[in-house]
Amino acid sequence: MIQLDDLVVRLGDREILKKLNISLSAKTIGLLGPNGAGKSTLINTLLGFHEPASGTARVFGLDIRSHARRIRSMIGYMPENESHIAGLSGVRMVRLMAELAGLPPDHALERTHEAFFYVGMGEARYRDVGTYSLGMKQLVKLAQAIVHGPKLLFLDEPTNGLDPPARLRMLQLIQEMRATGDMHIILSSHLLRDVEDCCDQVLILKDGRVAASCNLEEERRANRNFLELETRGGGVMFVEGIENMGCDAAWSGNGRVKLVLPEGLEVRRIFELAEQQSVQIRRFSHKRDSLEDIFLKAMEEKPKEVAIGRL
Amino acid sequence: MAVYKRTYHGYDGPLTDGRWRFLVLPRYTFEEMRKNKKLFNFFMASFAWPVIAMFLIYLNHNASLLRLFKLTSSQVLNIDSRFFLMFLGIQSMLGFFIAAFAGPSLIAPDLANNALPLYLARPFSRTEYVLGKAAVLIIMLSMMTWVPGLILFLLESNLSGMNWMWINIRVVAGIFFGAWVWILVLTSMCLAFSAWVRWKHLGSVAIFASFFAAAAFGNASNLILNTHWGSLLDISHSVGTIWIWLFDEDLHSGAGAVFFSVSRTGVTPTWACAGALIALCAFCMYMLNKKIRGTEVVQ
Numbered sequence: 069m070i071q072l073d074d075l076v077v078r079l080g081d082r083e084i085l086k087k088l089n090i091s092l093s094a095k096t097i098g099l100l101g102p103n104g105a106g107k108s109t110l111i112n113t114l115l116g117f118h119e120p121a122s123g124t125a126r127v128f129g130l131d132i133r134s135h136a137r138r139i140r141s142m143i144g145y146m147p148e149n150e151s152h153i154a155g156l157s158g159v160r161m162v163r164l165m166a167e168l169a170g171l172p173p174d175h176a177l178e179r180t181h182e183a184f185f186y187v188g189m190g191e192a193r194y195r196d197v198g199t200y201s202l203g204m205k206q207l208v209k210l211a212q213a214i215v216h217g218p219k220l221l222f223l224d225e226p227t228n229g230l231d232p233p234a235r236l237r238m239l240q241l242i243q244e245m246r247a248t249g250d251m252h253i254i255l256s257s258h259l260l261r262d263v264e265d266c267c268d269q270v271l272i273l274k275d276g277r278v279a280a281s282c283n284l285e286e287e288r289r290a291n292r293n294f295l296e297l298e299t300r301g302g303g304v305m306f307v308e309g310i311e312n313m314g315c316d317a318a319w320s321g322n323g324r325v326k327l328v329l330p331e332g333l334e335v336r337r338i339f340e341l342a343e344q345q346s347v348q349i350r351r352f353s354h355k356r357d358s359l360e361d362i363f364l365k366a367m368e369e370k371p372k373e374v375a376i377g378r379l
Numbered sequence: 380m381a382v383y384k385r386t387y388h389g390y391d392g393p394l395t396d397g398r399w400r401f402l403v404l405p406r407y408t409f410e411e412m413r414k415n416k417k418l419f420n421f422f423m424a425s426f427a428w429p430v431i432a433m434f435l436i437y438l439n440h441n442a443s444l445l446r447l448f449k450l451t452s453s454q455v456l457n458i459d460s461r462f463f464l465m466f467l468g469i470q471s472m473l474g475f476f477i478a479a480f481a482g483p484s485l486i487a488p489d490l491a492n493n494a495l496p497l498y499l500a501r502p503f504s505r506t507e508y509v510l511g512k513a514a515v516l517i518i519m520l521s522m523m524t525w526v527p528g529l530i531l532f533l534l535e536s537n538l539s540g541m542n543w544m545w546i547n548i549r550v551v552a553g554i555f556f557g558a559w560v561w562i563l564v565l566t567s568m569c570l571a572f573s574a575w576v577r578w579k580h581l582g583s584v585a586i587f588a589s590f591f592a593a594a595a596f597g598n599a600s601n602l603i604l605n606t607h608w609g610s611l612l613d614i615s616h617s618v619g620t621i622w623i624w625l626f627d628e629d630l631h632s633g634a635g636a637v638f639f640s641v642s643r644t645g646v647t648p649t650w651a652c653a654g655a656l657i658a659l660c661a662f663c664m665y666m667l668n669k670k671i672r673g674t675e676v677v678q
Contacts, residue, residue, distance in 0.1 A: 145496065165501065168502075168503045217390030
């Protein structure tokens with residue numbers, strides 16, 4: 069879906085994006101990184117707001133230099149900052165945006181109401197946008213981003229400034245869009261939890277370089293097979309028994325065992341073995357290499373030219 | 380799709396022609412402007428002079444009405460190029476007031492509310508955005524200047540006959556191109572001020588000030604340096620000079636009404652005036668180009 073080849077973007081004299089090389093293809097992609105890492109610059113470049121200094125970026129196979137207009141017709145963008153058109157009601161603003169995306173006026177009005185209904189905004193849609201609360205403004209921004217049915221949606225900090233219920237609602241909407249639509253989503257956020265809840269793939273930027281990229285779904289699947297046990301009475305024999313079942317296991321002292329379950333082997337068999345050997349299992353946990361761990365690891369490491377794959 | 384079906388779905392309906400999509404902006408802007416009673420009333424009042432002129436032309440050719448008012452044709456109005464130049468001058472002056480009040484609110488609110496990323500993240504370029512905003516003023520000023528001007532010309536041609544029309548055919552070019560010169564200069568200035576002055580009332584003041592302050596500075600330069608090139612800073616003088624060339628008028632003094640009158644002593648060449656106006660428009664476009672961006676880069 070998005071292909072970056074040696075992408076360099078300069079703003080003034082400063083190089084913001086430094087030779088980015090990556091291919092993003094998951095349905096929902098999280099864009100992470102500390103402030104100034106280049107997340108917004110990357111989004112703005114893909115939108116055509118910044119001209120690449122060198123390298124190429126392709127969206128759906130189209131070069132952003134030569135096909136910017138066509139790319140933008142397939143994109144919906146929810147900006148990070150407060151953005152609205154003064155003096156217009158919510159309905160008129162979103163309808164205007166739909167018409168600018170090419171929808172005829174009657175279709176635009178119909179889609180506008182659908183988008184408002186979808187984001188859960190009622191009669192307030194007829195009020196001046198300038199009078200909206202921050203949460204309502206976020207919903208209007210989301211409505212205008214999806215009103216024309218884009219194939220790719222950029223959400224730049226969509227939960228910024230939202231109270232917990234509104235944040236949950238926003239995340240639910242993103243998850244629903246991921247589940248029901250044929251739309252790809254790129255979610256830029258500082259909140260790791262939001263990205264973890266909504267995304268399949270994550271791209272971590274640091275100082276304008278790719279610090280890490282991983283497939284969260286694969287990561288989750290891998291984590292499911294990685295177990296940590298804390299036992300009493302267990303020992304080498306217990307570990308050998310586990311290995312005989314086909315697991316990779318390691319004894320780490322103090323009754324702790326780490327093991328990787330092979331495909332098809334149920335966890336119940338480990339408990340049965342423990343019962344046979346009169347070993348008490350005091351703690352049992354799936355290893356959880358959370359997004360926070362991944363992020364922190366990426367931040368600790370020196371930025372690499374390219375670091376793609378599992379961490 | 381029924382509204383109760385709350386699942387997200389794409390759009391696969393028809394799309395409008397991308398070439399004319401910029402006209403969406405003036406349509407929405409006019410709907411909003413209509414709510415501004417003062418502006419709307421002033422705009423409507425600006426058609427008073429064309430209606431009066433229309434009546435006078437009709438009166439000029441209606442023997443029974445002339446008899447009724449005990450007038451002769453020459454006493455009512457002499458319909459010639461000077462009449463149309465005067466007409467264009469008055470209408471353009473009213474257009475200046477409209478543009479000065481409506482212009483600053485075209486771009487400034489979008490910049491103040493960070494709306495440009497919303498516009499420009501669509502298949503809608505910066506050029507189209509500027510064109511859409513400019514179209515608001517271009518349409519309004521056209522309705523006030525060359526459209527009624529040409530209607531009056533056609534009315535007079537119809538009443539006076541083809542002979543009059545062919546003798547005065549240059550007036551058509553004068554009205555049309557003369558109005559466009561003024562419309563383009565005024566629109567460029569209003570948009571540039573709207574982009575750079577975020578408070579719209581201040582923007583209106585700045586537009587007035589730029590006209591009068593530049594004219595005053597130009598005249599002061601003429602007096603101090605004993606030259607006439609300072610008149611190039613006087614926008615109305617430059618426009619008036621071009622109008623006189625377009626209408627093929629040999630009269631300078633008083634031609635073009637109030638704003639656009641060119642003094643007998645002011646013999647600035649037409650090419651220089653045209654050059655000054657082109658430079659002004661180019662500068663305004665440069666200023667717009669600096670401001671109209673999808674995202675603001677803080678240096």
